[in-house]
Amino acid sequence: MCTFNGILKEYPWISIDSFLTTNCQVSQVFFISHIHTDHLRGLDEPTFAEYITNNRSIRIYCSEASRHFLSILPAYKHLSQFYSVINVDQPYTIENPMDKNIAITVTCFGSGHCPGSLMLLFEGSHGTVLYTGDFRLYSHQSNRHRIILSKKPIDTLYIDMTFFEPSIRQLPEREQACQELIHFIEQYDNRYFYLKTSARVGYEYIYTSLYQHFGILIHVNSEQYHLYDYLPQVQQALTIDAHGTRLHACWPKCSCAKSSIKIVLSVLWFTLQQQQQFNSPLIQISTDYYRLCYSLHSSYNEICTFIKQISPTHIHPIALPNQITPSRFNELLKQLGIDQFPTIYFSPSNVEQQIKRRYQTIENINNNDDNDELDFDCGQNQENNEKQLYKRISNLQQPPTKK
Numbered sequence: 001m002c003t004f005n006g007i008l009k010e011y012p013w014i015s016i017d018s019f020l021t022t023n024c025q026v027s028q029v030f031f032i033s034h035i036h037t038d039h040l041r042g043l044d045e046p047t048f049a050e051y052i053t054n055n056r057s058i059r060i061y062c063s064e065a066s067r068h069f070l071s072i073l074p075a076y077k078h079l080s081q082f083y084s085v086i087n088v089d090q091p092y093t094i095e096n097p098m099d100k101n102i103a104i105t106v107t108c109f110g111s112g113h114c115p116g117s118l119m120l121l122f123e124g125s126h127g128t129v130l131y132t133g134d135f136r137l138y139s140h141q142s143n144r145h146r147i148i149l150s151k152k153p154i155d156t157l158y159i160d161m162t163f164f165e166p167s168i169r170q171l172p173e174r175e176q177a178c179q180e181l182i183h184f185i186e187q188y189d190n191r192y193f194y195l196k197t198s199a200r201v202g203y204e205y206i207y208t209s210l211y212q213h214f215g216i217l218i219h220v221n222s223e224q225y226h227l228y229d230y231l232p233q234v235q236q237a238l239t240i241d242a243h244g245t246r247l248h249a250c251w252p253k254c255s256c257a258k259s260s261i262k263i264v265l266s267v268l269w270f271t272l273q274q275q276q277q278f279n280s281p282l283i284q285i286s287t288d289y290y291r292l293c294y295s296l297h298s299s300y301n302e303i304c305t306f307i308k309q310i311s312p313t314h315i316h317p318i319a320l321p322n323q324i325t326p327s328r329f330n331e332l333l334k335q336l337g338i339d340q341f342p343t344i345y346f347s348p349s350n351v352e353q354q355i356k357r358r359y360q361t362i363e364n365i366n367n368n369d370d371n372d373e374l375d376f377d378c379g380q381n382q383e384n385n386e387k388q389l390y391k392r393i394s395n396l397q398q399p400p401t402k403k
């Protein structure tokens with residue numbers, strides 16, 4: 001989960017993925033790397049809407065796909081007129097609206113995380129900065145990535161280090177996980193399947209692969225279906241007709257998927273297990289209940305490969321592994337040849353993240369019900385869900401004891 005406050009230290013007039021009052025106080029130019037809710041903090045708040053309406057020179061830049069998604073999502077569509085599209089691989093000069101003498105060149109690249117997800121490269125008088133957003137680049141892919149090919153020296157790398165932990169050295173590639181899922185579904189001609197996703201977007205490869213292989217459409221709710229109006233190649237794999245299919249990825253789960261085989265698509269659960277030796281990305285938890293290791297974030301090895309290729313002077317993590325200490329984190333960085341001063345210290349916001357994750361683990365072990373995966377990104381009533389979440393977290397300060 002993103003814990004970055006959004007403000008680029010080198011260019012504080014720019015904020016990325018955060019739209020809170022603290023950002024509005026210093027920034028006039030905003031970027032959105034992708035549309036997962038932990039990268040849209042404050043964007044749905046009335047205070048931000050007020051700020052941007054009263055300051056017409058303010059802009060929010062994002063990819064074409066993100067603009068489309070945001071323009072139809074109920075929480076963000078009221079800002080439609082303010083989303084400006086930046087295209088991949090095309091340098092843009094962006095002026096500081098407060099001082100026309102200050103400008104920066106920004107170039108964006110794909111980040112391999114979800115549709116429309118961007119990496120952002122900023123070049124200006126205060127150094128060259130690369131912001132990865134959430135990213136997944138396989139080690140064998142990254143040397144072909146444009147930013148690596150450009151050989152630009154990077155002063156500061158703001159990077160997604162969600163799985164920067166040697167015990168999460170490798171994660172199955174998404175294609176491999178999907179292949180495993182196809183083999184599994186093939187064994188059950190007449191069964192219904194329920195695919196439990198944990199984010200609004202990011203599972204498109206699964207939908208299209210299942211459709212291509214089985215010729216069966218996947219049931220999703222109407223909002224999810226229309227999210228893909230802009231991506232017909234994804235939408236053609238989906239249906240809003242619950243009765244016409246045995247493959248379901250609907251949220252909330254429809255009655256047709258009631259006695260289905262449930263497969264949770266996630267990665268966090270796998271990374272929290274003590275032994276990391278899974279022979280397959282798909283494992284059985286109980287009768288008709290499975291988990292598929294499907295990661296939208298880079299593994300430890302993939303992060304290390306990318307950092308070594310970029311070889312930045314400074315690193316600034318935008319997401320951290322579960323329960324890592326600052327000293328261990330800095331030690332791991334040193335092993336990669338990054339010996340920066342001052343060393344990285346985590347802000348207390350990471351404690352909240354750890355509690356959330358602890359909640360997930362405890363909840364999964366003790367409450368084997370339908371609600372076993374936390375949906376930060378997937379909710380019809382986001383505000384209410386968040387409130388419920390915090391309520392449940394505060395009840396989990398003490399590990400539950402068996403009576």
Ligand SMILES: [Zn+2]
Binds near residue numbers: 113
């Ligand atoms: Zn994300």
Ligand SMILES: [Zn+2]
Binds near residue numbers: 220250255
């Ligand atoms: Zn359904």
